[in-house]
Amino acid sequence: MEIYLVGGAVRDRLLGLGVKDRDWVVVGATPEQMLDAGFKQVGKDFPVFLHPDSGEEYALARTERKSGKGYTGFDFYANPEVTLEEDLCRRDLTINAIAEDSEGNLVDPYGGQQDLQQRLLRHVSPAFSEDPLRVLRVARFAARFASLGFHIAPETLELMRELSAGDELSHLTAERVWQEFERALATQSPITFIEVLNAVGACEQLLAELCELDTTDAKQRSAALAARSSTAEQQFALLLAIATQNEGDKRAIDSIEALCRRLKSPNRYRDLALQLRRWHNALAGFESLTAIDQLQLIKQLDLLRRPERLAQLRPCVEALHLDLEITAPTLEPLLERLRTLSPQELMAEGFSGKALGEELERRQLAICAGLAAGNQSPDA
Ligand code: CTP
Numbered sequence: 001m002e003i004y005l006v007g008g009a010v011r012d013r014l015l016g017l018g019v020k021d022r023d024w025v026v027v028g029a030t031p032e033q034m035l036d037a038g039f040k041q042v043g044k045d046f047p048v049f050l051h052p053d054s055g056e057e058y059a060l061a062r063t064e065r066k067s068g069k070g071y072t073g074f075d076f077y078a079n080p081e082v083t084l085e086e087d088l089c090r091r092d093l094t095i096n097a098i099a100e101d102s103e104g105n106l107v108d109p110y111g112g113q114q115d116l117q118q119r120l121l122r123h124v125s126p127a128f129s130e131d132p133l134r135v136l137r138v139a140r141f142a143a144r145f146a147s148l149g150f151h152i153a154p155e156t157l158e159l160m161r162e163l164s165a166g167d168e169l170s171h172l173t174a175e176r177v178w179q180e181f182e183r184a185l186a187t188q189s190p191i192t193f194i195e196v197l198n199a200v201g202a203c204e205q206l207l208a209e210l211c212e213l214d215t216t217d218a219k220q221r222s223a224a225l226a227a228r229s230s231t232a233e234q235q236f237a238l239l240l241a242i243a244t245q246n247e248g249d250k251r252a253i254d255s256i257e258a259l260c261r262r263l264k265s266p267n268r269y270r271d272l273a274l275q276l277r278r279w280h281n282a283l284a285g286f287e288s289l290t291a292i293d294q295l296q297l298i299k300q301l302d303l304l305r306r307p308e309r310l311a312q313l314r315p316c317v318e319a320l321h322l323d324l325e326i327t328a329p330t331l332e333p334l335l336e337r338l339r340t341l342s343p344q345e346l347m348a349e350g351f352s353g354k355a356l357g358e359e360l361e362r363r364q365l366a367i368c369a370g371l372a373a374g375n376q377s378p379d380a
Contacts, residue, residue, distance in 0.1 A: 047078035139196035185232035291368035
């Protein structure tokens with residue numbers, strides 16, 4: 001049997017990038033030989049095995065034939081006769097279809113190295129169209145490699161358009177769509193992902209809420225957020241705040257909730273997006289709020305107990321309000337002062353029940369109003 005390194009590991013090394021996962025392809029072996037060598041089979045029918053020591057994926061060279069709709073509708077044909085070239089031919093992009101043998105020699109039958117040099121995302125063969133997930137994958141690679149100057153070949157864009165025009169995308173599961181979107185959000189150029197989906201007519205079906213995004217403006221804000229070393233959650237929240245900025249609050253919230261429900265996004269993504277959309281104007285103009293509104297915002301966001309929320313929201317607010325100088329962090333010192341108020345002390349002073357709550361709020365408001373000037377009571 002012959003074993004080759006394939007896919008992202010070869011591509012990223014040739015681009016001079018760090019390699020995370022390594023995928024291997026095995027030519028000329030049977031499942032029995034793999035099991036005898038100590039490999040563990042991943043699925044019952046799937047010709048993929050895990051290495052007994054490294055845990056890395058070793059797939060038997062295979063050809064695929066479409067047998068149904070969507071991402072899962074495939075018949076595999078894995079057989080010791082299947083050649084490396086045949087296996088590489090069923091892959092999505094030429095830059096992902098380069099193999100490397102144990103001596104470091106590259107096998108590149110479809111011009112992957114040349115496309116890497118020319119910064120081209122180009123499909124390997126018509127088999128590209130057998131997997132609709134590839135529309136999302138190519139959009140994600142375009143986002144990931146945007147800063148390196150990569151673009152999508154016109155003939156590949158055409159196949160992506162054809163795939164999007166049919167009903168194939170509707171067979172993708174929410175999990176697969178979310179997985180690609182989430183990975184795109186973690187790239188340097190998440191907006192490129194949306195731009196590509198729009199360009200091939202897939203955005204309306206998959207991420208309708210983001211179709212109308214002003215991508216030039218969004219790119220500027222997304223880059224400003226990335227410059228503050230952002231997370232995928234923050235980029236998600238920013239994108240949705242921009243996309244819903246011209247909608248009334250209720251519609252905007254409904255639209256964010258609908259998208260998160262449909263994509264089954266983790267709650268932490270949804271919560272941050274909702275908090276940002278609801279409160280970014282108040283946070284940006286915090287100094288000019290009344291004491292009552294300041295305290296309401298602090299309570300709604302639970303900032304006294306959850307300071308990490310402010311750390312997450314602040315860079316997003318700054319990216320949304322690029323024209324404002326939000327340099328004076330009045331909120332943090334205010335939170336510090338509010339935290340010095342303790343219900344226990346009020347109890348020691350004789351307050352209890354409803355009166356305790358009222359007195360606490362009165363003192364909190366006094367601090368917000370700046371009346372206390374270091375004391376805890378406006379009357380002090
Ligand atoms: N592949 C494919 N079509 C898919 C998924 C995967 O052709 N829908 C092939 C590609 O050759 C790809 C390889 O399988 O390079 C490994 O897939 P995966 O690990 O998902 O992606 P990587 O290319 O390794 O990229 P990443 O760095 O994003 O993991």
